[in-house]
Every structure is written in structure tokens, then in C-alpha cells.
Amino acid sequence: MRYSQAFIPTLKEVPKDAVDASHVLLLRGGFIRMIGSGIYEMLPLGQRVLGRVKSIIRDEMNGAGAQEVLMPAILPASYFQETGRWDLYGDVLLRLKDRKGGDYHLGPTHEEIVTDMVRHQVKSYRQLPLNLYQIQMKYRDEPRPRAGLMRCREFLMKDAYSFDVSEEKAFESYATMRQAYHRIFRRLGLDYRVVQADSGQIGGKTSAEFQILAQSGEDRIVACTACEYAANVEVAETKLDTTVADFSATPAPELVKTPKTKTIEQVAGFFEKDGVGPDRILKSLVFLAPKKPEGKAATVEPAEAPASDFTLVVVRGDHDVNEILVARALGVDEVHLASEADVKRVLGVGPGFVGPVEPKSAVRVLVDHAAAAVSDGVCGANQWDHHLAHVAYGRDFQGEVGHLRLVGEGDACPSCGGKLAAYRGIEGGHIFVLGTHYSAKMSATFLDEHGESKPFVMGCYGIGVTRLMASAIEQHHDADGIRWPMSIAPFQAVVLPLGKDDDVLTEATRVYEALKAAGIDALLDDRDERPGVKFKDADLIGIPLRVTIGARGLKEGQAELKLRAEKDAKNVPLAEVVDAVVATVHAQLGALGGPA
RNA sequence: CGGGGCGUAGCGCAGUUUGGUAGCGCGCACGGUUCGGGACCGUGAGGUCGAAGGUUCAAAUCCUUUCGCCCCGACCA
Numbered sequence: 001m002r003y004s005q006a007f008i009p010t011l012k013e014v015p016k017d018a019v020d021a022s023h024v025l026l027l028r029g030g031f032i033r034m035i036g037s038g039i040y041e042m043l044p045l046g047q048r049v050l051g052r053v054k055s056i057i058r059d060e061m062n063g064a065g066a067q068e069v070l071m072p073a074i075l076p077a078s079y080f081q082e083t084g085r086w087d088l089y090g091d092v093l094l095r096l097k098d099r100k101g102g103d104y105h106l107g108p109t110h111e112e113i114v115t116d117m118v119r120h121q122v123k124s125y126r127q128l129p130l131n132l133y134q135i136q137m138k139y140r141d142e143p144r145p146r147a148g149l150m151r152c153r154e155f156l157m158k159d160a161y162s163f164d165v166s167e168e169k170a171f172e173s174y175a176t177m178r179q180a181y182h183r184i185f186r187r188l189g190l191d192y193r194v195v196q197a198d199s200g201q202i203g204g205k206t207s208a209e210f211q212i213l214a215q216s217g218e219d220r221i222v223a224c225t226a227c228e229y230a231a232n233v234e235v236a237e238t239k240l241d242t243t244v245a246d247f248s249a250t251p252a253p254e255l256v257k258t259p260k261t262k263t264i265e266q267v268a269g270f271f272e273k274d275g276v277g278p279d280r281i282l283k284s285l286v287f288l289a290p291k292k293p294e295g296k297a298a299t300v301e302p303a304e305a306p307a308s309d310f311t312l313v314v315v316r317g318d319h320d321v322n323e324i325l326v327a328r329a330l331g332v333d334e335v336h337l338a339s340e341a342d343v344k345r346v347l348g349v350g351p352g353f354v355g356p357v358e359p360k361s362a363v364r365v366l367v368d369h370a371a372a373a374v375s376d377g378v379c380g381a382n383q384w385d386h387h388l389a390h391v392a393y394g395r396d397f398q399g400e401v402g403h404l405r406l407v408g409e410g411d412a413c414p415s416c417g418g419k420l421a422a423y424r425g426i427e428g429g430h431i432f433v434l435g436t437h438y439s440a441k442m443s444a445t446f447l448d449e450h451g452e453s454k455p456f457v458m459g460c461y462g463i464g465v466t467r468l469m470a471s472a473i474e475q476h477h478d479a480d481g482i483r484w485p486m487s488i489a490p491f492q493a494v495v496l497p498l499g500k501d502d503d504v505l506t507e508a509t510r511v512y513e514a515l516k517a518a519g520i521d522a523l524l525d526d527r528d529e530r531p532g533v534k535f536k537d538a539d540l541i542g543i544p545l546r547v548t549i550g551a552r553g554l555k556e557g558q559a560e561l562k563l564r565a566e567k568d569a570k571n572v573p574l575a576e577v578v579d580a581v582v583a584t585v586h587a588q589l590g591a592l593g594g595p596a
Numbered sequence: 597c598g599g600g601g602c603g604u605a606g607c608g609c610a611g612u613u614u615g616g617u618a619g620c621g622c623g624c625a626c627g628g629u630u631c632g633g634g635a636c637c638g639u640g641a642g643g644u645c646g647a648a649g650g651u652u653c654a655a656a657u658c659c660u661u662u663c664g665c666c667c668c669g670a671c672c673a
Contacts, residue, residue, distance in 0.1 A: 011622095013607055037666090109673070146667085530633090531631070532635080534633085552632085
């Protein structure tokens with residue numbers, strides 16, 4: 001491609017709405033443009049990168065035995081109604097009506113549709129296993145789209161679905177996909193971790209997330225520094241210390257006036273003189289967990305919720321409550337932090353002064369192991385502006401003890417006891433064993449070798465394609481711009497002729513043509529621009545290899561070869577520069593584990 | 597949905613407090629000089645000031661309503 005004919009609208013200034021590196025650089029580099037909140041169009045450069053990501057995914061999916069299909073983005077309501085997700089999905093589902101008033105929606109994911117496809121066409125165990133995938137736009141009316149391509153309302157997703165005769169076989173399909181995902185993420189040049197995860201609304205019991213490590217990531221994960229254990233903090237475990245407080249030497253509880261000390265920080269500040277840190281403060285949070293009718297969103301008016309719907313959860317001041325674990329302990333789907341008004345109504349005192357010692361109402365009390373181990377703690381006194389010092393679980397308050405907190409940096413690995421390290425991650429892929437969750441609801445069955453009718457055992461496997469494109473930038477950029485991995489760069493090499501000298505342009509064009517002939521995807525910056533502009537643009541859009549040809553070098557028969565990711569350039573005889581580029585491109589692709 | 601911020605030329609912004617006929621930088625067009633890290637000089641095109649209503653002799657500016665975007669939180673594959 002000749003730059004003079006290319007549509008690459010780079011920006012010198014940072015668009016004001018962009019914050020994260022990937023967002024800023026995709027906009028500045030002329031890769032994408034926003035059309036509405038969470039809705040973007042791909043400009044030529046973006047489309048090129050996307051094409052490369054897609055082709056790597058296709059390559060590995062096909063290699064793993066999956067077959068590509070394409071399902072509609074616009075779907076009649078009946079399929080999601082069949083499994084109940086028409087109601088469950090709530091506002092996230094983008095709904096529309098056709099001219100006759102019929103209900104439709106844009107597909108947020110396609111389990112129902114693919115299950116329908118298979119139930120109509122597959123009748124025998126002889127036709128299994130089957131793995132079907134598509135790369136297609138997904139639509140979710142996110143409560144808050146953000147960070148450019150990271151969280152969009154329209155986004156490109158690769159979603160695959162496996163169908164097997166048994167749970168055992170389904171796990172084999174799952175393992176195959178897991179391996180394929182490893183190859184895909186590696187070829188994309190991403191630093192990632194596979195972590196245990198919550199299965200969320202999709203359903204199913206076994207799942208793993210492919211988390212791309214990045215400071216800007218929305219997810220928090222922990223990984224063991226000594227073994228393979230890694231998990232999303234939502235489900236992370238730790239080697240539990242189930243020691244219970246030894247209060248034999250603990251003084252009697254003492255009511256202390258603590259005006260205006262509501263937060264842990266303030267309480268710790270107040271009791272600092274007594275040597276009490278956050279790890280000796282008992283934090284009490286009130287959760288509302290109404291049992292909700294099957295398949296319906298919670299309808300209980302908070303103002304009417306009885307005390308029995310509230311739960312007091314006690315954790316150490318330096319710990320955070322894991323709401324998923326609380327919900328699990330209570331046997332409900334989800335819990336919500338109670339409103340301030342509810343807390344006052346039920347416990348007679350506001351947040352900050354609530355405690356587990358003789359609460360005003362008979363609320364259920366759950367105590368985290370670590371909090372139960374505090375032998376001389378401080379907690380809210382259930383009176384305005386008062387805390388209780390010298391309290392201990394077992395003596396001053398009771399409750400059901402369990403694992404309720406978010407695991408974090410420094411906690412003990414549940415599998416080997418080593419130290420866990422905390423990271424932030426971007427969820428790039430998520431793989432699930434679904435079991436018969438969808439097939440049973442949709443009567444999707446086959447006949448096994450005994451002539452018996454059985455539901456398909458399914459798995460599903462997603463990759464956020466557009467999100468991966470942004471993730472790659474989060475991991476590969478510097479102050480000058482993007483540093484694309486060779487495998488997904490919009491061009492593999494850029495040839496920069498400098499100056500107005502006709503001989504320079506002639507020679508640069510010769511090199512460019514030779515690169516193309518050698519199978520290199522090259523860009524020739526033949527624009528009538530000053531050198532600085534060409535350098536800046538090349539760095540910004542992140543082309544991995546740069547061949548610079550100037551008047552001085554040309555006289556000496558030299559070109560300059562520079563890797564975007566490295567600081568220094570080196571001179572290469574013009575006669576050898578094409579070979580050098582070809583060798584470097586192949587070496588880098590090979591290093592990423594792809595075909596060279 | 598709660599909190600905060602912002603909508604003025606393609607992009608980034610000033611002007612709003614104290615109403616008076618819309619400005620700067622970049623980009624764009626033309627001419628000239630320049631040419632290895634986003635050059636310089638000159639000329640020029642480009643704006644229903646997010647939208648609607650109101651106050652006023654006069655509204656980007658004041659009042660009301662509304663739409664949109666971003667950030668934090670809630671929520672979320």
C-alpha cells in the first residue's frame with residue numbers, strides 16, 4: 001500500500017474523551033472512530049488488524065476441529081423465551097419490534113440459536129462430537145460502555161459451541177478448546193493467565209477465563225507465585241486459617257465514644273494510640289438478600305423487606321467482602337449491599353456503627369474466618385458514635401463462620417500454600433462446560449447407541465475479538481504510539497523514503513516492490529511530507545519494522561533498519577535489506593508460535 | 597441508577613462569572629522558503645455556539661426543559 005493513497009487519518013492531539021492507552025492510540029492512529037456511546041466503526045487500519053486477529057483465531061479453531069458458521073445478529077424473541085433468558089437478560093438485551101409488532105432482539109450471545117440449529121439437524125450419536133463457531137457482532141446494552149473497544153455495546157466476538165454425547169466427552173472438547181486458546185493468545189503476542197472463574201449468567205459449572213494482564217484491566221485476579229493456581233478474585237480461594245479467637249487474655253468489652261468515625265480509616269486513626277490497625281477492626285456490612293421467584297428479577301421493595309432478609313457480614317478491616325461467596329453462603333443468586341435507609345430502619349443505627357454484638361434486630365450474622373480469628377478487636381457498637389473495643393468472636397458475638405472475603409495479594413495459595421500475587425486483567429476469553437443447561441430446556445436430543453434419547457452435553461467458548469485488539473495495545477505501546485506484535489500489525493514493514501531526491505524515492509519503491517514480491521505486507525510512505533512527520537506516523541500506528549532510505553545512506557548503498565520495539569537502528573546494505581526484513585518478519589512470527 | 601465533569605470550526609480549547617453582532621492552536625486550501633523526528637512566512641475557506649422554549653432592544657453568556665458524551669461507583673461474557 002502506498003501511504004499517499006491510504007486512508008489513515010492520524011491525529012496529533014489526544015481526543016478528550018479517551019483515557020486508556022488503547023483508546024487514545026486507536027483513535028490517534030486512525031484505526032477506529034466512535035459513532036455513538038460504545039459503538040465504533042473500523043477504519044482501514046483497524047480493519048486490517050481485526051482481519052489478522054480473526055485469521056489467527058480461524059486458523060486455530062479450524063485446526064482444533066471446529067467448523068465456522070454464521071448465525072443472524074437479529075433474533076426472534078422465541079428462542080430466548082424458550083430458555084427464559086428473554087426475561088433474565090433484562091436491560092442488557094437490545095430489543096426491537098418488527099412492523100407487525102413481533103418481538104426481536106439483537107444477539108448478545110448465541111447458545112439458543114446454535115442449539116436450535118443442532119437439534120434440527122443432528123439426531124444421532126454418530127454425528128457427534130460437533131463444534132461450531134462464528135465470528136460475528138454481538139450486542140449488549142451495557143450499563144456503561146467504556147475505554148474504546150474494551151467494553152462496547154456492539155463488539156466482535158468469536159463464539160464456539162461444542163456438542164457431545166456425554167459429560168466425559170464434553171470435557172475432552174473443553175480441553176481441546178483450552179489448548180486452542182493457548183495457541184491463539186500466544187500467537188497474538190499477549191501476556192495472559194488462565195484463571196478459574198465464576199460462570200455468571202451463562203450457566204454451567206466448569207469455566208476458565210483467559211485474562212490478559214494489564215493495569216487498566218477491569219478484573220482482579222490472583223496467581224500463585226509458586227504453582228499453577230490462578231483465579232479471578234470473584235472465586236479465588238485461599239488456604240484457610242480456621243483458627244478461632246483465643247480470648248483468654250482479652251479484656252472485657254469497652255464502649256468507646258467515637259464521634260464521626262465511620263470508615264475503617266477513621267476508626268483505625270481513632271484507635272491508633274492503642275495500637276489497633278485495620279487488621280484488628282471488625283468491619284460489618286449489611287446485605288439484602290431476598291429470595292426471588294424463579295426467573296424473575298427481585299421485586300421486593302427495599303422499604304418493605306423484613307429483618308430476616310438482611311444479613312450482617314463481618315470481615316477484617318483490611319479485607320473486602322466477596323459478594324459471590326456471601327450469596328453462596330445464603331443460598332441465593334445474588335445479594336446487594338443494603339441502602340443506608342434500610343440499615344437505619346433495621347438496625348437502628350447507620351453504616352459505620354453497625355456491629356455483630358447484640359444487633360437491634362434478629363439479622364443473620366456471617367463471620368469471615370479471618371474476622372473470627374481476631375482475639376481483641378474493635379467493632380461498631382450499634383449505637384450512634386460509639387464503637388466497642390476488646391471484642392472477640394465466640395465470647396462477645398456469635399455467627400456462622402465461613403470464607404466470605406476477597407482473596408488478595410499475599411494470601412496463601414489454596415493448592416500449594418505459596419504466596420498469591422494480585423493482578424489486574426482484561427477478560428479476553430472465557431470457556432465453559434455448560435452440560436445440558438440449554439439442550440434440556442430446548443429439548444435438543446440425540447439417540448445414543450442404545451436408541452435412548454439424551455440431551456446434548458454442551459460447552460461454549462468465547463473470545464472478545466475487538467477487545468483483544470485493544471488489549472494488545474494495552475500491553476504493547478510506548479510514549480510514541482503502538483508497538484504491534486508482528487502477527488497482528490496492520491503492516492509488517494514500512495518503507496520511508498526521506499527527502500525530495502528522486503533517486504531516493506526510486507530506490508525506496510524498488511525495495512517496497514521487492515518486499516511485496518517476497519510476501520511481506522509493506523507500506524510505502526511516498527507522501528510529500530517532512531521526515532519528522534513520517535517518523536511520527538510510523539511510530540504512532542506501530543508498524544513493527546521500518547526501512548528508512550535517505551539521500552546520505554543511498555550514496556553509501558545503505559538503508560536503515562529499525563524495529564519499532566527497539567531503540568536503535570542499524571545500517572544494512574541496500575542489496576540485503578529485503579532479505580533482512582523477510583528474515584526478521586519470519587523470526588518474529590515464529591517466536592509467537594505461528595507459521596513463519 | 598447514584599456522584600462528578602463536559603457539549604463553541606474536522607481535532608484540542610478560550611470566551612459564560614459581569615449579555616453587545618464568535619476567537620486561538622492544530623488540521624485543511626493556495627503561494628513562497630524549508631527538508632533525518634509532528635518546519636516557517638503570507639493569504640484563505642470553514643461555526644444554526646448540542647437541541648427546544650423563555651427573559652431582553654440584544655443571549656454562546658441569564659432562566660426552564662431536554663438530548664448526548666466522558667470519568668468514578670453500582671452493574672456486567
